[in-house]
Amino acid sequence: MTQQASQGDPAETGPRPIVPYLRLPDENGGDAYLVGKKCPECGAIYLDSRIGCAKCSFVGDLPEVRLGTEGSLHTWTIVHMSRPGVPVPFVAGIVDMKDGISVPANIEGVEPDPAKLKFGMPLRLVTDKAFTDAQGRDVIRYAFRPAG
Amino acid sequence: MQEVAIVGAAMVPFGRYPDQEAYQLGARAALDAMKDAGVGLNDIQIMSCGQLMATSGAGQRVLQQIGQTGIPVVNTANACATGSTALREGFMSIAAGMHDIALVVGQERMGTGLTYAGDESEGYVGSGTMPAVFAMAGMEHTSKYGTTIEQFAKVAVKAKKHAAGNPYAKYRDPVTLEEVLNSRMISYPNTQFMCCPNTDGAAALVLMSMEKARQYTTKPVRIAASVLTSDPWTERDLILVDVNTLTRNAAKEAYERAGIGPQDLSLVELHDCFATAELLHYDNLGLCGEGEAGRLIDDGETTIGGRIPVNASGGLLSKGHPLGATGVANVVEITWHLRGQAGARQVENAKVGLAHVIGIGSACTVHIMTN
Numbered sequence: 001m002t003q004q005a006s007q008g009d010p011a012e013t014g015p016r017p018i019v020p021y022l023r024l025p026d027e028n029g030g031d032a033y034l035v036g037k038k039c040p041e042c043g044a045i046y047l048d049s050r051i052g053c054a055k056c057s058f059v060g061d062l063p064e065v066r067l068g069t070e071g072s073l074h075t076w077t078i079v080h081m082s083r084p085g086v087p088v089p090f091v092a093g094i095v096d097m098k099d100g101i102s103v104p105a106n107i108e109g110v111e112p113d114p115a116k117l118k119f120g121m122p123l124r125l126v127t128d129k130a131f132t133d134a135q136g137r138d139v140i141r142y143a144f145r146p147a148g
Numbered sequence: 149m150q151e152v153a154i155v156g157a158a159m160v161p162f163g164r165y166p167d168q169e170a171y172q173l174g175a176r177a178a179l180d181a182m183k184d185a186g187v188g189l190n191d192i193q194i195m196s197c198g199q200l201m202a203t204s205g206a207g208q209r210v211l212q213q214i215g216q217t218g219i220p221v222v223n224t225a226n227a228c229a230t231g232s233t234a235l236r237e238g239f240m241s242i243a244a245g246m247h248d249i250a251l252v253v254g255q256e257r258m259g260t261g262l263t264y265a266g267d268e269s270e271g272y273v274g275s276g277t278m279p280a281v282f283a284m285a286g287m288e289h290t291s292k293y294g295t296t297i298e299q300f301a302k303v304a305v306k307a308k309k310h311a312a313g314n315p316y317a318k319y320r321d322p323v324t325l326e327e328v329l330n331s332r333m334i335s336y337p338n339t340q341f342m343c344c345p346n347t348d349g350a351a352a353l354v355l356m357s358m359e360k361a362r363q364y365t366t367k368p369v370r371i372a373a374s375v376l377t378s379d380p381w382t383e384r385d386l387i388l389v390d391v392n393t394l395t396r397n398a399a400k401e402a403y404e405r406a407g408i409g410p411q412d413l414s415l416v417e418l419h420d421c422f423a424t425a426e427l428l429h430y431d432n433l434g435l436c437g438e439g440e441a442g443r444l445i446d447d448g449e450t451t452i453g454g455r456i457p458v459n460a461s462g463g464l465l466s467k468g469h470p471l472g473a474t475g476v477a478n479v480v481e482i483t484w485h486l487r488g489q490a491g492a493r494q495v496e497n498a499k500v501g502l503a504h505v506i507g508i509g510s511a512c513t514v515h516i517m518t519n
Contacts, residue, residue: 018269046386055381075291075388077283078336079275081262086271089333092280094388102384104274114336119291130272141272 018130018141021047023066032127033069034142036101037062045101069125071095071144074102076119078112095123095144109145122147149243153361153368154517156185156354157483159476161316162347162467165257170199170472171209173350174255177473178210181352182251186364189215192354193247196222198234198254199472206472210253227507228419229376230254231351232475236513238355239374248360254476255350258468279335279343279422281508285391286337286424293439295427297337301328302445303423304341304465310452311462313492316477318347319466342423347468351477369486372406372500372516379510391425394512395432395504402502402514403434410434413456414498415485417478419506420463430458433504433514452495460485460493475505479515486519 017024017032024032036045040063042056052059076093091107108126110116123144130141158180160173174197182188189211197207207221226233231254238250262277270276289295305325311317323341332340361368377398382390403409410433418433420426430441435456436449444450450458461467461481464474482501484490490498503515 018272044381048386054386074384075284075287077275077280077287077338078333079271079277079280080333080335081279082271082275082277083266088271090271090275092271092275092284092335094274094284094384096384102387104276104387106272106274114297119287133268139268141269143273 013137015138015140018139022127022140022142024140032140032142034067034103034125035064036067036099038065043100045099047101047103065099067097067099067101070147071097071103071123073107073117073119073121073123076107076117078114091117093144106143108143150245151358152239152242152371153356153358154353154371154479154483155356155361155364155368156181156187156352157480158184159316159351159473159480160349161318162349162470162473162477163318165348170202170255170257170348170350171206172213173257173348174199174206174210174253174352175213177255177350177352178251178253179214181354185354187249187354189217191249192217192219192251193249194220194222194238194241195251195253196224196234196237198224198231198475199256200225200227200230201256201471206255207253226511227509228421228469228471229475229505229507229511229513230472231477232479232503232505232513232515233376233511235353235476235479235515236374236376238353239371242355242357248357250355252353252355252476253350254352254473256470256472257348258346258470260346275335277335278508279338281389282422282424283335283338284388285428286422289424289428289441293442295442297329298325299442299445300337300423300427301325301339301342303420303426304328306445306451307420307459307463307465310460310493311466314462314466317462317466318468319345320462338422338424342465344421344464344469347470349468349470349473349477351473351480353476353479353483367487367519369483370518372408372518373402373514375402375405375514377401377512389508389510391506391510392428392432394510395429395506398512398514399433399504402516406516408500408516412500413502414500415457415460415482415495416502416504417459417461417463417481418504420459420465421469423465426458426463429504433502452493457495460490460495475513478503478505479517482517486517
């Protein structure tokens, strides 16, 4: 298991994930993947750390589950104004994962053109380098591209 | 419960006040509202004050400007519903019989540029800017019902048309559909004219028990319902804020408490932080059938003179959105219409008005007023 995102820790070197729920390949290789916390009572999945379930009020440990790589485009926008320094325009979307959770993501491999974006279009998870941080570490993000 | 009436209403024009503090704007609105009600600070028994970006004691600072009488002061912070949550505090204190006269103030000074939940993932893992969030919420409506960018853009055209008659709005110049569509794209489908601008402002209300109100005025405006909801768990709420469900819940409860339905409304001031949001709330507040919001704007039914005028003030798209002031100001606007004091933008024969605010995170208020 790789490290959680630890922004700016001078003791750390090498790539780090941009969000804590993205896990990068470890020394044994493999693919990057997303993780969620799954309620043992109702099955709701969350991306954040928590002590209980917002859906069913279960309180206790929500075990971590590895999420799949397939999803579909629930909704989207084409962003022309973002945080200073972020390249625009880009497509931002909400992706419904087959696991039953939705995640925010940039949609890559599609022109930022309303005519090219289809609700429900099948997508697959990819990872790439977002930027290099002030400590010189590569910051890795996930995104989605059209499947197939 | 005691019946609660609005007896005083005032606001400072929304705009830019670089030389004044938010609590000074709030103090001016408070003085004007008390003058409107015919009361002085010594008559006020409790004060509630909404200012989201305040260090502490927002309401106390208002009193420190105009008179420290030692009354209880409650300060609220509830995202964009901060001011309307302060109103609900004043409402409850009178409804409960604890007090007879309450002062409610909402105030804010805003910065510049985008409002966004900014961390390093912004723009690399989707976008959390407010224009983007409300764009994606609008595109859900497009996905379900085929709502078009032109229909969303017509909201901004209507807003500016209404604002021409409102001296309290900052942006009052008319715009055409082409100008809205061709203004700078911020986050599709929201162009610059479809995003509320940053402004400073304040608004205030004097509330009384109905019994007390009749000593001061022959035209009290009754608060028939004051409802606050938060976001219940829904499928994607924690990923893409669900602005719909808690609005529907608040509207349903407010209609039940007031004993009326959406067909009884004379006018609505709703939370048009972005043009996309306004159309969502036509459906959410029951102003039209499910999914018919696009048709409602196309048919001009929400323009003054139409079946159910929405945002006769020009809305947040024209007034701007000083966070703490917004939820008080839209009730001030309804009050003026119900009294027949809204000037060039007056909705004829207004009898029942609804004011709606939603704050991300999430808090929603719905107030229904009658004359």
